[in-house]
Amino acid sequence: MFRLALRNTMRNKRRTILTAFAVFIAIFVVLVVLAWLLPVVDDMRVNNIRHMYGNIRIRKADYTKYEDVMPLQFFIEDAEVLAGKIEEMQDVTHVECLSTIYASAYIDGEMKSTMVYGIDPTVSNFTQRDDITVTGSIMGKDEREVMTSTKFLYDYNLKIGDNITIITRTAQGGTNGASFKIVGTIEANDAALNVDIIYMPIDRLSKVAHMEGGALELRVEIVDDNEQESLINSLKSMLGEDYEVVSWHEISVLYSMINIYNGMVFLIAILFFIIASTLIVNTTMMSVMERKKELSTMASLGFSRWKIRLLFIEEGTLISLFGGVASMIVSFIVISILNKTGIDLAKFGVDEVEGWGFSRYSYPFIEGYWYFITTAGMIAVSFIATIIATRHIKRIEIADALREDN
Amino acid sequence: MKRTLLIITIILLCTCASFAVDPKEIMDKVEELMDFETCIMSATMVNTDKMGSTSMVFTTYEKGNGDTILEVTDGPDKGQKILRLDNDIYIYYPDADEIVRLSSSGLKNSFLGSDFSYEDLTGDDDYNSRYDLTLEENQTIDGDDCYVILLKAKKSSETYQMQRVYIRVSDNLPVQFGMYSKIGKLMKVMYYTDWIEDKGIYMPGHIKVVNSIKKNSYSDITIDEITFNAEIDEKRFDKEEMAW
Numbered sequence: 001m002f003r004l005a006l007r008n009t010m011r012n013k014r015r016t017i018l019t020a021f022a023v024f025i026a027i028f029v030v031l032v033v034l035a036w037l038l039p040v041v042d043d044m045r046v047n048n049i050r051h052m053y054g055n056i057r058i059r060k061a062d063y064t065k066y067e068d069v070m071p072l073q074f075f076i077e078d079a080e081v082l083a084g085k086i087e088e089m090q091d092v093t094h095v096e097c098l099s100t101i102y103a104s105a106y107i108d109g110e111m112k113s114t115m116v117y118g119i120d121p122t123v124s125n126f127t128q129r130d131d132i133t134v135t136g137s138i139m140g141k142d143e144r145e146v147m148t149s150t151k152f153l154y155d156y157n158l159k160i161g162d163n164i165t166i167i168t169r170t171a172q173g174g175t176n177g178a179s180f181k182i183v184g185t186i187e188a189n190d191a192a193l194n195v196d197i198i199y200m201p202i203d204r205l206s207k208v209a210h211m212e213g214g215a216l217e218l219r220v221e222i223v224d225d226n227e228q229e230s231l232i233n234s235l236k237s238m239l240g241e242d243y244e245v246v247s248w249h250e251i252s253v254l255y256s257m258i259n260i261y262n263g264m265v266f267l268i269a270i271l272f273f274i275i276a277s278t279l280i281v282n283t284t285m286m287s288v289m290e291r292k293k294e295l296s297t298m299a300s301l302g303f304s305r306w307k308i309r310l311l312f313i314e315e316g317t318l319i320s321l322f323g324g325v326a327s328m329i330v331s332f333i334v335i336s337i338l339n340k341t342g343i344d345l346a347k348f349g350v351d352e353v354e355g356w357g358f359s360r361y362s363y364p365f366i367e368g369y370w371y372f373i374t375t376a377g378m379i380a381v382s383f384i385a386t387i388i389a390t391r392h393i394k395r396i397e398i399a400d401a402l403r404e405d406n
Numbered sequence: 407m408k409r410t411l412l413i414i415t416i417i418l419l420c421t422c423a424s425f426a427v428d429p430k431e432i433m434d435k436v437e438e439l440m441d442f443e444t445c446i447m448s449a450t451m452v453n454t455d456k457m458g459s460t461s462m463v464f465t466t467y468e469k470g471n472g473d474t475i476l477e478v479t480d481g482p483d484k485g486q487k488i489l490r491l492d493n494d495i496y497i498y499y500p501d502a503d504e505i506v507r508l509s510s511s512g513l514k515n516s517f518l519g520s521d522f523s524y525e526d527l528t529g530d531d532d533y534n535s536r537y538d539l540t541l542e543e544n545q546t547i548d549g550d551d552c553y554v555i556l557l558k559a560k561k562s563s564e565t566y567q568m569q570r571v572y573i574r575v576s577d578n579l580p581v582q583f584g585m586y587s588k589i590g591k592l593m594k595v596m597y598y599t600d601w602i603e604d605k606g607i608y609m610p611g612h613i614k615v616v617n618s619i620k621k622n623s624y625s626d627i628t629i630d631e632i633t634f635n636a637e638i639d640e641k642r643f644d645k646e647e648m649a650w
Contacts, residue, residue, distance in 0.1 A: 062457070071457055106506050165502045172460040172482040173453055173519030177499035177506055208501065210482050 005314035023323030026276030030269040031331040035366035047190040047357035053248035054219025072171040075214035099216040103168035118205030136160040136184030146180040147199040170210040277385040284389035316386030324375040429539035448631040455623040474528040490528040498648040520625035525565040
């Protein structure tokens with residue numbers, strides 16, 4: 001029976017190739033889409049945690065309350081000491097002491113608006129992670145040195161080694177300025193950091209903005225993103241009501257969208273499965289109609305209708321298997337190549353999307369089991385589609401079919 | 407009879423004309439009362455908003471033409487200097503290697519984080535040449551009858567396109583200023599009280615500005631010491647000398 005099915009697949013090569021190609025394309029598109037878009041979501045999640053919020057963000061409650069007027073007076077005193085204490089807590093992997101403020105850079109006699117990130121260059125995610133490229137050198141912790149985004153240097157025609165005066169508001173509501181030497185640039189894959197940013201040692205920023213060694217926020221990273229609740233409760237009881245302790249789940253635009261986004265990715269996959277299965281139903285039905293006489297002959301020779309139907313189901317499954325395996329191999333090769341070269345998402349305008357944490361380059365990757373799940377899924381869909389398409393066999397009148405001309 | 411009526415009418419008209427008030431004259435009188443060749447002043451400024459208050463002490467050296475150098479002598483911004491020459495503002499920050507220049511549009515910027523702008527506290531007060539003046543109906547402010555003069559800017563570059571000044575009829579001293587945007591929105595109200603007189607020159611001992619846009623935000627300047635027409639070294643107004 002299996003041999004007969006195998007032989008039958010070769011009888012109408014064009015139809016077999018068409019059906020196999022539909023299966024091939026469906027699996028290929030689904031795998032490439034999953035391999036491309038799932039890491040994008042994961043990158044966004046990582047960027048949100050590393051560069052925007054941490055898993056848990058700690059601030060003075062009043063800072064958030066009046067955030068729209070940048071109330072620098074509500075800084076966290078002894079932030080470094082507090083960060084050290086939190087770092088010792090269970091499940092905590094990193095605590096980033098950080099101040100981000102809007103300031104002006106005085107360049108060629110004009111004020112240019114810019115963001116200033118006060119960071120500890122010796123431990124910060126912005127200088128020490130593998131997704132960051134540093135050109136020049138990393139600024140000294142206690143030096144009058146700054147680093148900038150590459151875009152900042154480019155926009156203002158500056159170079160490493162130039163001096164720059166930065167003017168910022170102070171915690172007392174006044175303004176203060178200080179000059180710094182640009183010692184390096186920071187280039188990140190996170191598109192949100194590809195704007196005008198000046199990175200300054202947090203102690204220096206604290207002095208310029210009169211924040212007395214404080215920081216505006218602490219970003220706590222933990223081992224398991226799903227295990228935040230107990231740590232948040234511990235931090236809340238440790239810090240008291242003056243502090244705001246929130247999970248990134250509560251404040252990130254992205255987090256609320258992740259499920260919708262993943263849902264959309266899977267919807268695309270299902271859509272391609274449906275399109276392919278429609279084609280399989282169609283070609284199988286055509287095949288049944290064309291081979292009515294042959295089927296009737298088989299029935300006359302004693303084949304049960306169920307066996308004849310099984311023959312078609314085996315044919316369909318075999319074609320799906322050919323297309324599926326070929327697609328799996330080709331998808332693996334294409335995804336592996338894209339994983340090495342990367343996809344430049346800047347061409348898709350991610351630089352313009354603020355607050356989401358898109359990466360500029362996406363490196364498609366998908367776990368091995370997805371290849372098998374997708375192929376098996378497609379074969380199952382094909383199997384069901386063939387069952388639907390061969391329902392007609394039950395209704396064929398053998399005598400009439402034998403009398404029909406081909 | 408006709409002749410008598412005519413004479414009475416003429417006398418009445420002359421009398422009315424003699425009492426008609428010219429807003430330019432009033433403003434001239436105000437400027438005359440507050441006119442000085444130089445002014446050296448030490449003052450304390452307190453800024454208050456919904457999040458608390460901060461204070462600082464500063465000293466200013468001002469020439470009659472509006473050129474002013476101000477140095478913060480106490481408070482968080484101690485050591486900063488602000489120089490106004492014509493419509494340019496130069497700021498010296500002790501930790502900066504260069505003097506920062508603000509263009510004329512920077513005149514409306516906040517002065518040391520207060521509700522005062524640089525324009526409010528420095529520069530020339532020659533209202534007659536910069537504004538068109540219209541006299542409005544008198545109003546009573548704190549029990550004093552006041553002239554109300556509406557000032558409309560002649561140039562669009564003026565920081566305040568419209569001002570309403572309340573001047574006491576009794577002594578021709580301004581007690582209140584309302585500052586408006588181009589579309590007539592009240593931006594801030596400035597109150598002059600506790601007048602000081604020295605050598606025939608008048609200066610408010612206390613100035614309060616209330617921000618009409620930011621709720622519960624206001625700033626007070628209290629003059630601690632003031633000297634008029636003393637000699638001031640010209641070097642003080644040299645921006646190259648600010649760092650010294």
